[in-house]
Amino acid sequence: MSSSRLGLRLAACLLNISEARRKNVVEKIAKAALFEENGILVPRCSLFFPCSEKINCYAARTILGLGKEHSEVTVLNIFSDYDYNRSVITIAAPVENLVNSVLAACMEAFQVIDMEVQEGIHPCLGAVDLIPIYPLSGVGVKECGMVARSLAEKLTAHVPGCSVFLFGEADHPEKRSLVQRRKQLGWFSRREFSSLKPDIGIMPEKRCGLTGIGASPYVMNCNVTIDSQDLAAGKKIASIIRGSNVDGLRGVQAMAFPHDGKIEIACNVESFEDQKPIENSKYITYCILGHQYYYISPQFLEAQIRKLAHDQGIGIIGTALVGFTPQECKDCAEYALKEKIGEFWKKREGIFM
Template sequence: MKKKSITATMITKQSMLLCCKLYISESRNTEAMETVERAGGLDPETVIIKKFEDRDYNRVRYTLVSYVAHDTTGNAVYSPLQQTVIAMVEAAYESINLELHSGAHPRLGVVDHICFHPLSRASLDEAAWLAKLVATDIGNRLQVPVYLYEAAHPTGKALDTIRRELGYFRPNSMGQWVGWALPEILPHIPDVGPTQVSRDRGIAVIGASPWYVTYNVPLMSTDLSAARKIARLVSERGGGLPTVQSLGLVHGEQSTEVSCILLEPDRVGADRVQSQVEILAAQEGLDVEKGYFTDFSPEMIVETYRKLVSGGEGKHGLMKLSI
């Protein structure tokens, strides 16, 4: 598709937007991160709104935004996000080897997780359309097995279900995930791509969903079993708060952390999660710090994007937050 005129593109940029959260299993290798970010800055029509990196987890998330364009019948036909995400994915595969990776956060691949969200006037169907295009590129051209989830999956299969089937939540070395931990022939057939895994790349999980919130609560204790117990009791799966998923993880030499996903933040927000963690931690005799969000709100992301594209700043909008 030919690039639109500047005026038409600006109108689109201000209205129908898609967001991509791109999770890469690396944050300690500065050279690799620079390579990935250079690839993400090649197209000024896509903006990296925020970078969140955690050295203990050895994981980074980039939040990217761009517009989605439609044909005369209203069907989505183009988004600059596709090209930018694939460029960053290729750069990650070229500069990071999963066999050499270790970290306190679970992962299944160098490019571990890609999620697309609708923003502004865009729809979940459009986010799913883009997720499937990216999955096809990664699975068929880059030959990495891809599992689809939620709106991108034919039956809406949940992300945590796929991860549980693949052993995502089981560390293979004293609270750490080290190297490739699954058989080279996968136990479940991927939705896209080969069934055999390259150990240096691993697999990717790609989906589309309504907006979710990630919120982490530090525990002033190195007792990982206690952190896991609290995480389980906070989560819906463990009989705790509805629409909350959580993990107890090592986070540095002096602390652990309850890492949470709030699937419906308007229903169960961070305040309730914080309060529940504090109650459960007190029962274990543990101190708790105030939790933190790992990303902006959708409203702030849209506002930041509009300011950047209106000012012609494009790729220079990256904001960094390290833990």
């Protein structure tokens, strides 16, 4: 059953948090997205001091009986990487419900993640590092940008010390890309925020760090592990396939990291529009509100990395798709919401895999 027949305008958030080594903490953050508060809204939560009021977090809502499970929100997937110390939580909902669900998950994350002690291979700026909003069906990128800005304003109002930079459709009017913003902010090296001026919020508290919030067409994460410990070789491959390279793969951003004793080529695969139809088997296409989007096939991406690695005498070990393709995300969201499955990540293997 399609989302249009269900009467839903669906969007997804791939919430990136700087925690993967405490499974119970990550799942607690994911579950927070599934609870609504029966009309109760606590103005601010206390991150640093003992609570004198009821905290607006999953634990307090559950213990005090303030919340009930939200039937129109689902957590589709949780992907955690120990070495990176980073998790991606896929939250899907009708667009009008997404802000409060993501807000609840973020507030829980800020309670339990401290950037002053966080360690991991993957670069990051914040406890809640990245909040991208993507359209799935019946809603456009422009509206997702407005949703992202609303979320940024609510988050900085509710969490003391939280600060935000905006990207993509939320970064009005410049609409700078996530890559541009990360370069400007020193994504790979910054842990000192004293000279930083965020887009929304005050100077970041060290515990919270800086959170990126934005909207764009769907972005997949596809990681390919090469059978080597040579980081230079991995960086060479990543450089060649980047879309910014004249001969690179359009819509692909790539980095190389040491990972589990080998080198992983970590790729963001962006969806993009084109004025002319693209007839090429390496691209997959989908449509939202009359807009045609394209993205590189994960199979083609893997084949290109395999070839480039082979040219250096290196094999590949495997490929991991972090979550879903755009169509898979839409299909899973429709099914989960129709069946009212909030904790879909626990059931997906028996349904779709």
